Amino acid sequence: MIVQQIFFILILAAAIFLFVKKISEIRRNINLGRDEDFKDNPSQRWKNVVLLALGQKKMFKRPLPAILHLFVYAGFIIINIEILEILLDGVLGEHRLFAPMLGGLYSFLVGFFEILAATVLIACVIFLIRRNITKVKRLNQAELDGWPKSDANLILITEIVLMSLFLIMNAADLRLQELQSAHYTATEPFWISAHLTGIFGGMSEGGLIAVERTCWWLHIIGVLLFMNYLPYSKHLHIVLAFPNAYYTRLAPQGKMKNMPAIQNEVLYMMQPELAPAAGDQPAEPQRFGAKDVQDLSWKHLLDAYSCTECGRCTASCPANITGKKLSPRKIMMDTRDRLEEVGKNIAKNKEFVDDGKSLVHDYITVEELRACTTCQACVEACPVGIEPLSIIDQLRRYLIMEESNAPQEWNLMSGNIENNMAPWKFSPDDRDQWAVEMEQQS
Amino acid sequence: MNGETPEVLFWVGCAGSFDQRAQRITKAFAQILEKVGVQFAILGKEEACTGDPARRSGNEFLFQMMAYNNIAVLNGYGIKKIVTACPHCFNVFKNEYPALGGEYEVIHHTTFINQLINDGRIVLKEGGAFKGKKITYHDSCYLGRANNIYEAPREVLEALDVELVEMKRCKTNGLCCGAGGAQMFKEEEPGKTRINFERAEEAVNTGANIIAANCPFCTTMLTDGVKNQEKEDSVKVMDIAEMVAQSLAD
Numbered sequence: 001m002i003v004q005q006i007f008f009i010l011i012l013a014a015a016i017f018l019f020v021k022k023i024s025e026i027r028r029n030i031n032l033g034r035d036e037d038f039k040d041n042p043s044q045r046w047k048n049v050v051l052l053a054l055g056q057k058k059m060f061k062r063p064l065p066a067i068l069h070l071f072v073y074a075g076f077i078i079i080n081i082e083i084l085e086i087l088l089d090g091v092l093g094e095h096r097l098f099a100p101m102l103g104g105l106y107s108f109l110v111g112f113f114e115i116l117a118a119t120v121l122i123a124c125v126i127f128l129i130r131r132n133i134t135k136v137k138r139l140n141q142a143e144l145d146g147w148p149k150s151d152a153n154l155i156l157i158t159e160i161v162l163m164s165l166f167l168i169m170n171a172a173d174l175r176l177q178e179l180q181s182a183h184y185t186a187t188e189p190f191w192i193s194a195h196l197t198g199i200f201g202g203m204s205e206g207g208l209i210a211v212e213r214t215c216w217w218l219h220i221i222g223v224l225l226f227m228n229y230l231p232y233s234k235h236l237h238i239v240l241a242f243p244n245a246y247y248t249r250l251a252p253q254g255k256m257k258n259m260p261a262i263q264n265e266v267l268y269m270m271q272p273e274l275a276p277a278a279g280d281q282p283a284e285p286q287r288f289g290a291k292d293v294q295d296l297s298w299k300h301l302l303d304a305y306s307c308t309e310c311g312r313c314t315a316s317c318p319a320n321i322t323g324k325k326l327s328p329r330k331i332m333m334d335t336r337d338r339l340e341e342v343g344k345n346i347a348k349n350k351e352f353v354d355d356g357k358s359l360v361h362d363y364i365t366v367e368e369l370r371a372c373t374t375c376q377a378c379v380e381a382c383p384v385g386i387e388p389l390s391i392i393d394q395l396r397r398y399l400i401m402e403e404s405n406a407p408q409e410w411n412l413m414s415g416n417i418e419n420n421m422a423p424w425k426f427s428p429d430d431r432d433q434w435a436v437e438m439e440q441q442s
Numbered sequence: 443m444n445g446e447t448p449e450v451l452f453w454v455g456c457a458g459s460f461d462q463r464a465q466r467i468t469k470a471f472a473q474i475l476e477k478v479g480v481q482f483a484i485l486g487k488e489e490a491c492t493g494d495p496a497r498r499s500g501n502e503f504l505f506q507m508m509a510y511n512n513i514a515v516l517n518g519y520g521i522k523k524i525v526t527a528c529p530h531c532f533n534v535f536k537n538e539y540p541a542l543g544g545e546y547e548v549i550h551h552t553t554f555i556n557q558l559i560n561d562g563r564i565v566l567k568e569g570g571a572f573k574g575k576k577i578t579y580h581d582s583c584y585l586g587r588a589n590n591i592y593e594a595p596r597e598v599l600e601a602l603d604v605e606l607v608e609m610k611r612c613k614t615n616g617l618c619c620g621a622g623g624a625q626m627f628k629e630e631e632p633g634k635t636r637i638n639f640e641r642a643e644e645a646v647n648t649g650a651n652i653i654a655a656n657c658p659f660c661t662t663m664l665t666d667g668v669k670n671q672e673k674e675d676s677v678k679v680m681d682i683a684e685m686v687a688q689s690l691a692d
Contacts, residue, residue: 061615251537252533252536252537252588252589252590253587253588254533254536254537254584254587254588254589255533255537255538255588256497256498256537256538258538258541258542259502259506262502262503262506263506263542265503265506266503266506266507266510267510269507270510288502289500289502316615318617318618318620318637318640318641319631319633319637321617321637321640322630322633322634322635322636322637322639322640323632323633323634323635324630324631324632324633325631326631367631370628370631371630371631371633372623373583373618373620373621373622373623373625373637374498374583374622374623375583375587375618375622375623376583376587376588377583377587377615377616377617377618379587380587380614380615393498393500396498396499396500397500397502398500399500400499400500400501401500401501401502401503406499406500406501407628407629409627409628409629410499410501410624410627410628412627413495413496413499413624413627413628414496414499414501414504417491417493417495417496417504417508418504418507421456421489421490421491421508422456422459422460422490422491423456423491423495423626423627424456424460424461426459426460428487428490429487430459430460431454431459431460431486431487431489432454432459432484432486432487433459434454434458434459434465434468434469435472435484435486437469438469438472438473
């Protein structure tokens with residue numbers, strides 16, 4: 001027994017160590033972004049955590065996946081209470097530690113967890129069907145080819161396996177209770193596994209113990225592996241949805257972030273007397289807009305790690321709907337991929353060494369960025385408050401202001417705005433011509 | 443402007459000033475204001491682009507320059523309240539100029555018209571031209587999602603006694619007309635269709651005879667889209683101000 005306990009504690013410690021290590025890497029990566037302050041209005045921010053993350057308010061725009069997702073989510077959170085017992089059993093070398101303490105309530109709780117496990121299982125099967133057989137469009141678009149699709153399937157299959165192990169373990173346990181096997185504390189029959197005991201037929205006590213123990217070990221090791229898989233997966237949203245909802249935009253969606261640096265340059269141009277003396281200029285002015293992930297805000301980077309690639313943004317994007325290359329989901333996936341690459345670069349070289357690549361061009365093309373109508377449908381659609389548009393805005397600013405990379409029509413538009421005070425080539429003198437005409441008509 | 447501070451400044455916007463189709467919206471709105479006796483002024487030749495398309499294309503310098511000059515003019519005249527028939531101008535004034543020193547009460551013309559109806563200042567004809575007509579309403583992105591104004595324009599349509607048929611993609615799920623983000627001023631990227639074609643098809647499929655809009659750019663885009671559907675004889679795209687102007691009681 002003591003060997004098993006030591007083995008368990010070692011596995012648990014290793015799992016926690018590796019998880020914390022990877023999470024701290026992600027934290028460092030997110031902090032590569034530019035500072036942005038979110039101290040305003042904490043009450044509204046907490047409200048968003050409750051509504052968006054906890055309450056999944058925006059998920060319910062599509063009721064069917066919302067209900068299935070709620071099953072998986074509620075199951076996941078509540079079944080974790082059971083994990084607490086499993087961990088304590090493992091560390092203390094006990095079996096069903098809480099059973100004697102809770103009596104009838106224990107059987108009720110485990111029965112309840114079993115129902116949740118069954119709903120998780122069913123929901124995951126339906127999700128697999130939606131992804132792989134009925135092929136819901138937003139779950140089968142080009143940017144998901146390869147690893148992202150495997151990632152999604154792996155998550156669903158893992159959850160199905162974990163829930164199955166949990167139910168089979170309980171069924172074997174109930175059968176062992178019937179045989180009055182030592183160490184198997186008597187409980188009331190659990191609601192679901194009580195109907196599964198038939199699968200063991202006339203299996204011997206030794207065989208049942210082997211099944212029960214194998215399921216117990218595979219289940220908990222599976223849980224710990226899954227925990228360590230999270231930070232490499234889109235499934236990280238189960239953690240980051242909460243901070244992301246807290247830090248999400250409170251201002252109207254139409255408000256674009258101001259650029260005080262440029263505001264000041266224009267001010268000094270118009271009123272040179274306000275300009276600071278030459279020596280007071282900051283030594284290294286920031287890049288205008290964003291070329292790479294380090295030029296984005298840390299919230300943009302948190303957004304990228306919070307994205308679970310559900311594609312509600314892309315499904316509502318007018319450019320994507322009409323066949324353009326732009327996909328807001330791909331913007332988020334590219335940002336995360338590039339950030340991971342930059343993170344690895346830093347881990348290897350102690351600091352970032354130029355690799356000749358950047359988020360713009362190498363990951364996100366100019367064609368994608370140009371197709372955005374800034375309609376905010378992607379921002380509106382995101383269940384966890386991610387803003388693909390805000391990243392697009394920053395990348396566009398870089399293209400125009402640092403690379404002078406604009407289509408000829410935009411150059412003409414800008415020239416017209418500057419010279420004729422309107423985006424078209426009309427004479428400013430004709431601006432009130434409509435009023436003259438109106439007067440003549442009356 | 444003639445030295446007096448008016449009740450409200452009517453910010454016409456570039457489309458409303460220069461685009462022939464949008465000028466009709468401008469005239470319709472001005473006609474409403476005159477009819478109900480709202481004291482309003484325009485900046486005339488002193489008005490200039492808010493900088494919205496420049497900012498959205500990424501040209502922050504040009505946006506800041508336009509903003510600096512516009513705010514100087516508006517503050518110089520002591521403007522407190524602005525009404526505009528363009529949701530893009532509306533959004534810039536309401537959300538983006540305050541950070542640059544331009545703080546005004548800003549109101550979109552559909553909201554303003556709705557208030558004037560509720561206050562009894564606009565009196566509509568009994569059994570006007572749009573009574574019982576099948577009409578669909580297109581939410582512009584910069585009035586809708588950008589600023590959460592979905593109901594005021596619909597209330598005006600209700601006052602006109604129309605039969606409102608909503609498109610599947612409406613309100614927060616409304617589909618863009620394709621003009622925003624400075625797209626109005628360039629060709630679309632290659633794709634399988636144009637955004638305005640997609641949206642006009644959806645609007646035409648409601649069976650409505652009129653597509654009601656609140657934005658001069660949407661009006662242009664949807665008009666082109668309806669032409670693409672070869673439905674320009676049976677389906678008209680109209681700004682809500684035009685519909686109200688045609689329905690004023692004598």
